[in-house]
Amino acid sequence: MFNPLQPLNSELQPLNSELQPLNPELQLLNSELQPLNSELRPLNSELQPLNSELQPLNLELRPLNSELQLLNLELRPLNSNSVTLLLLNHENSALFLQRLL
Secondary structure, eight states, X not given: OOOTTHHHHHHHHHHHXXXXXXXXXXXXXXXXXXXXXXXXXXXXXXXXXXXXXXXXXXXXXHXXXXXXXXXXXXXXXXXXXXXXXXXXXXXXXXXXXXXXX
């Protein structure tokens, strides 16, 4: 009798052989991470209510953040011009002081 899963089984067999050596390493890693996981669970539970409180604030602030990003893009060229003017002013002041001396 023909097994319809046999072709798939044959296809997966090489992959299984490839992955088999990783199993002991992953088991070791898992056992090393279990204590950390146990430590973090209570912290996660503590932070969950805070996360719930902050979620609406986050949603409220998103549009403001987008507006500020656009404003920042608009102000960049002005800021660049201000730096140029500041440098020119500094240069002019230096020339003026040279003339006075």
